[in-house]
Every structure is written in structure tokens, then in C-alpha cells.
Amino acid sequence: MISIASPIVESEEIKAVNDVLESGMLAQGPKTAQLEEDWAKYCGTKYALAVNSGTAAIHSALYAAGVREGDEVITTPYSFIATINPILMLGARPILVDIYPATFNIDVTKIEAAVTSKTKAIVPVDLYGQPCEWDELRAVADKHNLMIIEDACQAIGADYKGKKAGALGDLGCFSLYATKNIMCGEGGIVTTNSDEQAAAIRSFRQHGMVAPYEYAELGYNYRMSDLHAAIAVEQLKKVDNFTVRRQHVASELNKALNDIKGVQLPSVAPDRSHVYHQYTVVLTDDASVSRDEFVAGLRERGVGAGIYYPKPLHVYPHIAKLGYKVGDFPVAEDLAARVVSLPVHPKVSDEDVITIAKAVKEVLTNG
Numbered sequence: 001m002i003s004i005a006s007p008i009v010e011s012e013e014i015k016a017v018n019d020v021l022e023s024g025m026l027a028q029g030p031k032t033a034q035l036e037e038d039w040a041k042y043c044g045t046k047y048a049l050a051v052n053s054g055t056a057a058i059h060s061a062l063y064a065a066g067v068r069e070g071d072e073v074i075t076t077p078y079s080f081i082a083t084i085n086p087i088l089m090l091g092a093r094p095i096l097v098d099i100y101p102a103t104f105n106i107d108v109t110k111i112e113a114a115v116t117s118k119t120k121a122i123v124p125v126d127l128y129g130q131p132c133e134w135d136e137l138r139a140v141a142d143k144h145n146l147m148i149i150e151d152a153c154q155a156i157g158a159d160y161k162g163k164k165a166g167a168l169g170d171l172g173c174f175s176l177y178a179t180k181n182i183m184c185g186e187g188g189i190v191t192t193n194s195d196e197q198a199a200a201i202r203s204f205r206q207h208g209m210v211a212p213y214e215y216a217e218l219g220y221n222y223r224m225s226d227l228h229a230a231i232a233v234e235q236l237k238k239v240d241n242f243t244v245r246r247q248h249v250a251s252e253l254n255k256a257l258n259d260i261k262g263v264q265l266p267s268v269a270p271d272r273s274h275v276y277h278q279y280t281v282v283l284t285d286d287a288s289v290s291r292d293e294f295v296a297g298l299r300e301r302g303v304g305a306g307i308y309y310p311k312p313l314h315v316y317p318h319i320a321k322l323g324y325k326v327g328d329f330p331v332a333e334d335l336a337a338r339v340v341s342l343p344v345h346p347k348v349s350d351e352d353v354i355t356i357a358k359a360v361k362e363v364l365t366n367g
């Protein structure tokens with residue numbers, strides 16, 4: 001089976017973990033500090049702060065942006081649940097805005113209508129590894145004095161007009177979960193250029209501590225361990241190589257699937273690079289099979305397809321109860337019913353690409 005995701009662990013990662021184990025300093029320490037320095041340099045931001053998940057990163061970033069109880073935060077209904085849950089964790093209200101059908105990213109032209117006097121921030125997601133419409137996002141945020149928290153959890157290494165994902169909003173959030181483009185099992189990073197925001201995140205990830213045993217506010221234990229940081233330091237050195245390979249596989253898939261009826265292939269909007277966390281096709285109306293049949297057919301032929309995401313976020317009970325219903329976000333709802341992601345990670349070989357393309361063709365022509 002060609003799997004949909006496969007973490008790459010080599011001798012460097014194993015040695016790095018062993019070194020930390022032997023050092024006796026396992027919690028947040030020098031490896032975490034090194035990761036933060038390397039990550040900030042890579043993204044071109046003043047700070048990178050390590051935490052223990054992407055969810056913790058988004059929670060910490062929203063907190064540092066000043067989001068509090070009763071505030072409204074504009075985001076997308078088409079993402080992983082971890083984009084939206086931290087908004088609720090702060091007692092704020094997610095205000096959802098539909099997406100563009102071509103890029104799966106938030107439709108910036110619909111944001112202004114969602115702004116109220118309570119709006120504090122926007123959380124755009126660079127979904128599947130493709131940056132959003134950042135010039136337009138910045139313009140609408142500046143006009144209404146809103147903070148932008150970039151959910152770049154799928155977009156490490158992507159850029160927009162030469163600026164790296166993570167440096168495009170006021171704060172950027174990353175995940176180092178096992179299936180992400182680079183990983184350490186579980187982990188997260190927040191990037192920012194602001195001294196105040198960096199200080200707020202340092203405190204928030206450590207019980208609200210501002211000086212030894214001085215707790216200024218409620219905080220959490222969101223610290224990253226040096227065991228995890230050691231893996232992430234090695235992975236960050238490899239990220240550009242991984243990205244080149246993902247882009248190569250995507251371009252080979254584009255060529256091989258170009259003339260097949262029934263699927264729309266991913267597209268890249270101008271002025272940006274796509275790092276293909278996912279290579280996601282959309283089944284079109286003229287497809288000869290249902291999505292379930294398509295996915296089952298691919299699996300029978302040894303291709304591990306995935307569905308990201310089977311439902312838009314507003315249909316889950318804890319979001320729906322805020323007043324959302326089916327029909328509110330037609331683009332997101334339609335795509336959630338049609339998308340299929342094909343394997344694109346660096347371990348997918350050129351031979352695998354042929355297998356994937358052959359399987360797609362067979363299933364769509366024979367049913």
C-alpha cells in the first residue's frame with residue numbers, strides 16, 4: 001500500500017534523541033532554544049516559540065493577539081478542527097466565511113461583511129500547503145484594525161511574494177505532528193516579530209508565569225520537551241529537500257492525470273509556492289463513480305487515499321450550536337463531499353506515481 005503519509009526518521013533524528021536522553025536534560029532546554037532560533041531564521045521572523053502541539057500554538061497565538069472572552073474571530077469552515085477549537089477555548093466566537101473553490105482557502109472578498117465591532121482577529125489557513133491571498137488579507141485586516149493569526153500548520157516552507165509562511169500574518173502557527181511536512185511526533189511553533197507577543201507566549205505556555213513562581217494570569221503547560229525539539233531541529237535542516245520532492249511528485253501526478261475525465265487537479269494561484277502537504281483532487285459531476293467507490297477502488301489497487309476533510313467544521317455539534325446550519329457555506333460543503341487526497345509525501349517514488357495514476361484511471365473508467 002502506498003500510504004497517504006509516512007514520517008521520515010533517519011539516523012540524524014535517532015542520534016539527536018539519544019544525545020538528549022544521555023544528557024539527562026529532557027524537558028524544555030537547549031534543544032528547544034536551538035529549534036526556536038533555527039525556526040525564526042528559516043521563516044524570517046524575530047521570534048519562534050516552541051510549544052507541544054499545533055493546537056497549543058494556535059491557542060497561544062490567539063492569546064498573544066489579545067483574543068479574549070466575547071471577542072469574534074473570523075476563520076474558515078474548511079480546515080482541521082484545531083483551527084477553530086482554540087478560539088472556543090478562549091471563550092471567543094468563531095465567525096465563519098466560505099472558501100474559494102480553486103484554492104480551498106478563505107474567500108477574502110467575503111471577510112468584510114463578517115466584521116463587527118467585536119471582531120478581534122482573522123485566522124486564515126494556508127490549506128494543503130498553499131498560501132492564501134495575503135495582500136488582500138492584510139488590506140482588510142488593516143482597514144478594520146484586526147490581528148492576523150496565520151494557521152501555517154500545513155505550509156512550512158511555502159512562500160507568498162518571497163515571504164515565508166509563518167511570516168505572513170502578525171503571528172504564525174505550525175504543527176510538528178507526525179504526518180506534517182516536518183515533524184517530531186507532536187509539537188508546535190508560534191512565530192512573531194513582536195517582543196510583547198513573544199513574552200505573552202512564553203508566559204502562557206508556562207502556567208502564566210512571569211518570574212519564578214509569579215503567576216500573572218491563567219496559563220497552561222504547553223512546553224515542548226528537548227526530546228521532541230531534537231527531532232525537529234534535524235527535520236528543519238531537511239525541509240527544503242522534502243519540499244522539492246513533494247513538488248516533484250505533485251508535478252508528475254499533474255502530468256499523469258492531466259487528461260482524465262472526472263477529476264479536477266490542484267492548482268496554484270499566482271505569486272506563491274505550494275508545498276503540497278496534501279495533493280487534493282476534486283471529483284467532478286462527470287465522474288463515473290461516487291467518492292466512496294473511488295476511494296475504495298484506489299485502496300484495492302494499493303493506493304492509500306485520504307479525505308481531508310469529510311465535513312466542513314460548522315456541522316459539528318459544538319460549532320453548529322453557535323447558530324450554523326447546512327447551507328451556510330455552500331463551497332465548503334460541496335468540496336467536503338468531493339475531495340480526495342492522493343499520496344504526495346517524499347517517500348512516494350516515481351514508480352509509485354505511475355501506480356497511483358494507473359489506479360485513478362482504472363477506477364474512473366471501469367468503476
Ligand SMILES: *Cc1c(COP(=O)(O)O)cnc(C)c1O
Pocket residue numbers: 053054055056079080082083125151153154174175176177187188
Ligand atoms: C495539524 C493542524 C493543526 C494543529 O494540529 P496538532 O495536531 O495540534 O499539531 C492546526 N491546523 C491545521 C490546518 C492542521 O493541519
